[in-house]
Amino acid sequence: MSAAEGPLVVGVDTSTQSTKALVVDAATGRVVASGQAPHTVTSGAGRESDPRQWWDALTQALRQCGQAAHEAAAVSIGGQQHGLVTLDAHGEPVRPALLWNDVRSAPQAHRLTEELGGTKFWAERTGSVPAASFTVTKWAWLAEHEPEAVRAARAVRLPHDYLTERLTGQGTTDRGDASGTGWWASGTEAYDEEILAHVGLDPALLPRVVRPGEVAGTVRESHDLPFSKGTLVACGTGDNAAAALGLGIRPGTPVMSLGTSGTVYTVSRRRPADPTGTVAGFADARGDWLPLACTLNCTLAVDRVATLLGLDREAVQPGDGVTLLPFLDGERTPNLPHASGLLHGLRHDTTGGQLLQAAYDGAVHSLLGALDRVLDEDADPSAPLLLIGGGARGAAWQRTVRRLSGRPVQVPEARELVALGAAAQAAGLLTGEDPAAVARRWDTAAGPVLEAVERDEETLARIAGVLSDAAPLLERGTDTA
Numbered sequence: 001m002s003a004a005e006g007p008l009v010v011g012v013d014t015s016t017q018s019t020k021a022l023v024v025d026a027a028t029g030r031v032v033a034s035g036q037a038p039h040t041v042t043s044g045a046g047r048e049s050d051p052r053q054w055w056d057a058l059t060q061a062l063r064q065c066g067q068a069a070h071e072a073a074a075v076s077i078g079g080q081q082h083g084l085v086t087l088d089a090h091g092e093p094v095r096p097a098l099l100w101n102d103v104r105s106a107p108q109a110h111r112l113t114e115e116l117g118g119t120k121f122w123a124e125r126t127g128s129v130p131a132a133s134f135t136v137t138k139w140a141w142l143a144e145h146e147p148e149a150v151r152a153a154r155a156v157r158l159p160h161d162y163l164t165e166r167l168t169g170q171g172t173t174d175r176g177d178a179s180g181t182g183w184w185a186s187g188t189e190a191y192d193e194e195i196l197a198h199v200g201l202d203p204a205l206l207p208r209v210v211r212p213g214e215v216a217g218t219v220r221e222s223h224d225l226p227f228s229k230g231t232l233v234a235c236g237t238g239d240n241a242a243a244a245l246g247l248g249i250r251p252g253t254p255v256m257s258l259g260t261s262g263t264v265y266t267v268s269r270r271r272p273a274d275p276t277g278t279v280a281g282f283a284d285a286r287g288d289w290l291p292l293a294c295t296l297n298c299t300l301a302v303d304r305v306a307t308l309l310g311l312d313r314e315a316v317q318p319g320d321g322v323t324l325l326p327f328l329d330g331e332r333t334p335n336l337p338h339a340s341g342l343l344h345g346l347r348h349d350t351t352g353g354q355l356l357q358a359a360y361d362g363a364v365h366s367l368l369g370a371l372d373r374v375l376d377e378d379a380d381p382s383a384p385l386l387l388i389g390g391g392a393r394g395a396a397w398q399r400t401v402r403r404l405s406g407r408p409v410q411v412p413e414a415r416e417l418v419a420l421g422a423a424a425q426a427a428g429l430l431t432g433e434d435p436a437a438v439a440r441r442w443d444t445a446a447g448p449v450l451e452a453v454e455r456d457e458e459t460l461a462r463i464a465g466v467l468s469d470a471a472p473l474l475e476r477g478t479d480t481a
């Protein structure tokens, strides 16, 4: 491999299922080395991971990058949003982190919304109506179910903050990830003392919010990391904000990410405040906004249906009136935290391939329903939808998104857009450039554009009909207690 033209930077994506690290040539965007290591997430009622696993996965992924990581001049960490990390006085986790897809805090989300002025108050104050994913609801759940853990907590962090702090020794976060907590006011861009007081969280336990472009710190003396002491550390951000950087998107460009979570988002100059709760009014990592909707059931749910049917994930057959709402983990969009999967329209001649296609249709329907709300009037309705995340590699996902959206779909060739976005942020620290401009210079969004096909209105209407007719069942869930 030829020598790099510019300094090397490291971008990290610590997402739900794994940590991925890229070493990138800051001059050209060429990926010089990469590594990946998995995490485990608990199953059953909750979704938890031990933060120390993320650190181990980071060190493994960096080790796979070899000498190149050691030569990096700057590093940045993007990570799964919302997770509640509680640390003791020694920086050790008090308990495993409560993850974004843990719906046990749905009652707390409902209660907090009611107690503090309703959906309009929350949307206007924080940009979002809290769903069970939001950190504030997890803190409230912990206070109710494990008060001893709350009492033991000396620091409260998000997943990407936890790793950044282990690199620098300083508690920092950024506006993008802070905006997903539910205790950051999007109007003032500061922690919201009223909300924090309401949930009994001392602001002194929270990390400092580093401004876009500001250095978070430098790598401290470390024996188990292949970084040199003094390497610059950027503030990092949430994984969706990192991918928006990694694509270098401009306001109004629509993105759909198909991973553990499904997300649809864009960048906007206007601060979002959707009182219906469908659109989360996140901040992006630059100074703009990231209106976003997120589903809990995406690639894992569809892969699970394929496994149950004993089929390869690509073995779909055109649907025939069968509807599958793949809400295996409960759902956030639509807001049905107690729901489970629901099948309707099964006949003797329904094939396994049709059932599998119905699972893809159900997953994509939820995302597309929210996309219209995410995009504001400035968005170009004919602009290609950028399709990213692990699922974007799948032909069945691509076909389903095209058929149900009726839009052209662009699939970037670059695979790890979250890690690339983090790398662009690290490169921006070195050069003083806007990280989104760095990504555009690297041409990270380049990839084939698949032409628009006629929108399958019939399937969309059928799924919407089942959702509406089954509402009482989906709201109640399977718990009869």
Ligand SMILES: Nc1ncnc2c1ncn2[C@@H]1O[C@H](COP(=O)(O)OP(=O)(O)O)[C@@H](O)[C@H]1O
Pocket: 015, 016, 017, 018, 258, 259, 260, 261, 299, 300, 303, 313, 389, 390, 391, 392, 393, 394, 395, 397
């Ligand atoms: N070729 C492929 N076709 C369809 N799905 C894929 C393919 N490769 C990976 N995936 C899916 O991508 C998912 C992982 O996506 P990723 O964006 O890395 O997830 P996350 O960042 O949420 O951990 C897996 O659940 C897997 O189902």
Ligand SMILES: O=C(CO)[C@@H](O)[C@H](O)COP(=O)(O)O
Pocket: 015, 016, 017, 079, 080, 081, 082, 100, 133, 180, 238, 239, 240, 259, 260, 261, 262, 263, 280, 294
């Ligand atoms: O909760 C959200 C966004 O609000 C999720 O998008 C998480 O940020 C997890 O991301 P992945 O692990 O699926 O990338």
